[in-house]
Amino acid sequence: MQSNVIDIILYLVRQLQVGKELKDIDLKSLKSYSNAEIGAAYSWIYQKHENGELDHVFRDQHPNGESSHRVLHIAERMIIDPHAYGYLLELLNAGLITQHQMEHIIEKSLLGNAERVTLDRIKSIVSGYITKSEPGSVLHSFYLKGNETIN
Numbered sequence: 237m238q239s240n241v242i243d244i245i246l247y248l249v250r251q252l253q254v255g256k257e258l259k260d261i262d263l264k265s266l267k268s269y270s271n272a273e274i275g276a277a278y279s280w281i282y283q284k285h286e287n288g289e290l291d292h293v294f295r296d297q298h299p300n301g302e303s304s305h306r307v308l309h310i311a312e313r314m315i316i317d318p319h320a321y322g323y324l325l326e327l328l329n330a331g332l333i334t335q336h337q338m339e340h341i342i343e344k345s346l347l348g349n350a351e352r353v354t355l356d357r358i359k360s361i362v363s364g365y366i367t368k369s370e371p372g373s374v375l376h377s378f379y380l381k382g383n384e385t386i387n
Contacts, residue, residue, distance in 0.1 A: 238363035239356070240269055242332075244277035245366070249290070249330045258282070280366075290331065306338055315346060320358040327362060337365045 244266060251261045258281065266274055284290045306328075308321060324341060327333045333341070341361050345353045 239359035240273045241276045241280070242359060242363050242366055244269055244274055245280055246327065246330055246332065248277060248281050249332060252281075252290075253330070258285075306335060306342070308342075312342065312346065315351075316342070316353045316358075317355060320345075320353055320355045323355055323358055324362070327366075332366055333362065341365060 247266065248258070248261060252258065258278070263274065281290070308316060313321075324333070324338055328335065328338050341358065344361050345357055
């Protein structure tokens with residue numbers, strides 16, 4: 237469920253970056269997701285926007301002034317699926333992860349793993365970084381069990 241929420245968040249941020257208001261985003265393309273997942277994504281975006289944590293996204297800047305891109309080493313390219321790396325770049329460019337987080341995600345995906353790192357593996361790691369609760373945060377409560385009703 238968490239990787240689905242991350243996909244919805246990425247979709248919503250892309251829509252916001254092109255100038256749409258959150259209330260005006262067409263949800264027809266999200267029909268394959270549950271209402272709980274969509275609600276969790278909206279809640280996450282709303283909280284981050286209210287806290288000013290997404291301001292850099294709308295100014296077309298990376299957090300902390302970062303502007304360079306991580307290039308995979310040849311050994312990393314042999315293990316990390318191009319779709320998985322592309323997904324990381326997309327999250328980075330959308331401002332949902334920092335370069336520092338991207339580096340940690342890549343390192344974590346390679347640890348103890350001799351198999352190919354797939355998109356699903358990257359998504360499961362990424363969800364921990366994007367939804368990681370800071371002290372005093374209530375982000376963990378945005379993930380619903382799937383049987384709740386969202387008003």
